Amino acid sequence: MVRTKNQLEIYSRELKNIKEHSKAAFVASILKSKREMCPFAIEDPNLANLSYRDFLQYCKGLKSGVLGGSCKYYDRTYADGGWRPSNLAQNIIDRIRRFGPVMPEEVYSLCRSSGLCPYEVTRILAKRANVIIGNYNYVLVETVRNSSLGRAGIHMRDVNCVFDEAHSLPYYASGILSSELSLRSIRRAIREVKRFRLDGLDILRALHSVTISLGKTTYKMYGSDYEHIIPKELLLKEVSTKAGIDVKELPNAIDDFAVLGETVRRMRIKVGSRPVSYLARCASFLSDWVNMDGSGHVRYIRVEENARGRKTIRIGIKCIDPSLATRVINEMRSTILMSGTLWNMDYYIDVLSLNRSRCRSMEIPNPFPPKNRLILVDTAVTTRFEER
Template sequence: MYLDYFPYESLRPYQDSMLDDVYGAVRAGDHGVLMIDAPTGSGKTSCIAAALAAAPGKIAVAVRTVSQIDVYLDEMEKIWSRTRHRPTITYMVGKQKVCPIADEFSGESVYSGCARLREWTKRKMIARLGEVGGKFYDPSQERNAPQSVPGYRTFCPYYMMTREVFELSGKPHFRHSGRVLDLVDELRGGIRSPDRFQKECRDVCPYEVMSLSAKGSDVVILNYSHLFSPEFQEIIFDWLELERESLTLFVDEAHNLGDAVRALNTRLLTPRMIDLAEKEVDKYRESMGQSRLPESSLEASSRLRGVEVIKTLLPRLRQYIQSRQSRMQEGEELLDGDLFRSFLYQGFDDVEEALSAATEVAVMVAELELAEGDRENLQGEIEPSLAQVLLFLNDVEMAEKDDSYQRKITVTGIGDKKRAWLEVNNVDPASLIRRVTDNINATVMLSGTLSPLDAYELYILGEAGRAKKISLPNPFPRENRLLMVAKTATTQLEKREEAGNRREITEHIEAMIEEVGGNVAVFFTSYSMMSQYEAVCKAAARRMGKMLYLEPRNSEEVPAILDDFFKAGKRRGAVLLGVSGGKLAEGIDYKGEALNGVAVVGLPLGFYNEIQREVNQYYIRKYGQKNGILIAYTLPAINRGLQAAGRVIRDASERGVILFCDRRFREGGRGGVFTFLPRWIQDELVVTDARKSREIIRMRAAEWEGRRS
């Protein structure tokens, strides 16, 4: 079976049952879904070996971040070097990450600049075809190829190398060049990191090479957006030549899938989009009467009506946003649909007819290539901003009929830097996800924090019993970890400021910093709470000769802070303060001595406002009070806590201490989350007060030191 693809000498504890289930699900097909909750160290990435042995066709791996690509490339490289199999693999990343001239686009997006240069490149090639006086022109074969000056480019030399132009029946036609096809074949002969891949593309567009390579590869790594964005879903399968019935999908870090799909199914309306849409309409009005496309008098009349509608709506939209921006404080509020629609459509007898007429103009803007925008579709065409505005308005209308759609307005910044935009999104990701899972061979969802599985099944798939679900125990030695939970301390609002409660939290934190040797991280529910306990942490760190580092607001500062923190771990140690769900609590591997203890202070519930209340009410209507609140509000908090706690003990040889500093982690009743934690955590939690926690840590540390010596 799959052991022929398995690149290791032995299996990890419980790994065989997981691989058996993956092999069985992929081989059985029938649109099956397998959900796997397996802690760090279970060997989840090796599930790809079992899938390769059973898959009837291609395997697509959906990842959330570019950093996850390297994990699968490393696994595939092991399969190449340690087994007799050579499955080909390609990854698709955003154009802005691989474009060799991305830094040259000033005042426009990479997508907009790329579309402009592609069009200019084709014109350049057609002109060159006439100059050479032949029926065929291949730039890669020209000894003195045309030059393009950086910063002042009139064509893209990288894109030019991917195309040939030839004349047929007196008209120019384009096809992929022999140069790019040869390069694709060459690169399929090995596995390359994104950086190495880009270098080996040399003078050929890396994005074009990726797209071509994906069509013939056994495994394709994609971003969530490629498969679950509404705009991409309809065309991604044809574009990459993915046959639905034989396709197997892996979803990595699947605990993020629901929230990621909700974000992808969000439409924004910004003042910039309105400005660009007005430019498109003006360009279209200039083109009318110039007979660029044949049309009847009836069609012309309909489009004049569309222009009239648009010229009325766009200024009203701008006025509405400006009005709310001037009156709102920074934050977000629900959009009053009735007030918004009555202001926007004042004087319109039939809203549906008005939007339909406007849509005809948006279609013409696309056909006449008049688009002004920052977004590109999979075919490399710029999406008209007018179309984006109308899609937003159509979703606003959808919210009148479907209560899963939520409308809101957001304001950020203050003074001259204040910005506002409108937003509409679908808070229920299940239907978009099911469009994929219900039409392919099989889906495998993997995560180290997919607990409780039943709740994630409802949230992601919208139906109980749709998936087979397995949860693995922790494969690392139990004696190498200490899991504690506060007996009385809590960050619940009604108890948060009580003197006794604050003293308990303070003493728990001090015990972790002072008794756990080396590096310790303390993750709070918010930046304000982190600031509240900063002085306590600083004093405890100073007593132990440890440095103190704080999570920055700016992501660009994170690498430097982590570098200093890791270096301090090799000396007397350091203390890292952060926020659960923040930049330092997820997606970072604290290996070896980089982290020896984690305190999760508080159950990191999201901010409760009218927007969250509306989401809660939607899920309560759908699944009842208990499951509704769990999915809408409690589940994200559990995951943030587990992700933060999971930063420590990343290998079987490591030892570490984890403290859940909130009694709700040990309580199973109302407000408690104990019964939703993974079984291995439930079994190992030691309930303790602050005074005793210091003694427990000291005893376990002495035990570990005795074993080491």
């Protein structure tokens, strides 16, 4: 498992080199993201810069037909609308298996020319693969794990897994279970409701007003870039009061938002616009706000200020317990966490909730002589996002 696209490509090339030099017979499935392997996303300008969240909803809607059509690539990949690969898909998969490890670009080209979904073909291939390469999400995110590895009949108890750059696991695992909503997204959701004449304007206006009020208080007390912790109930009570509804009615209203959000997506597609829905984004965030319970999450509000002094407000849910995502590691047959910057074994065992009785550590000396090291510092550049 890798963290970035560049790392995925490095390991993909290494597998090809192993195959060419050793002549070993093995099958590899290299799982890039759905968007990176989708012919529509690559060819349609309206989908090119779509957020991954919006793309997944678009893909889901296209496959199910709720967006007014169907996905021709997906339909040709499976037989009779089921989970069994079509004859054409099976022929392509057999060709890939005979070739040995192939780069994702080669799989894409082969599938695209045959009218098949490259992502689904790669996922089917995983069932027969000896080696699978993908990003952390394929293991750490339960829904992704079930839809990819689970559907391929792969059980965690049979998996030997390697996490590259494992020093980033705690931060990454927390990030995938966290969520944030900006004031700008709320404003755009309000514009969507007005434009398409949908219900829910009172609640969105209340959310907008409460967010501004809490943001002003936070900025006055703590300044910018400070995550001020707020109770879950505070936002819900303030929004329901301003909207003139009972707080118990909010969950149903949020569910209605989700449905209306997909309506917005369909309407945008009809007029040739990008299939984004800020209303659906607000619904998703509010659903997380209501349903994410326990001590593993905190809720906050933060005011950001850029170099020009312009301010924006964000409300968020932050996961402070990475083990909510990483406990699955204990289910695997074996796992290697490797990195050049792992610093304390006990820290990772505790934070990731690993089974201590199964853990062993090994430190390998740096093979490069210190005299070969050259360190250059350019003080004229910075990694600060606002100044890039």
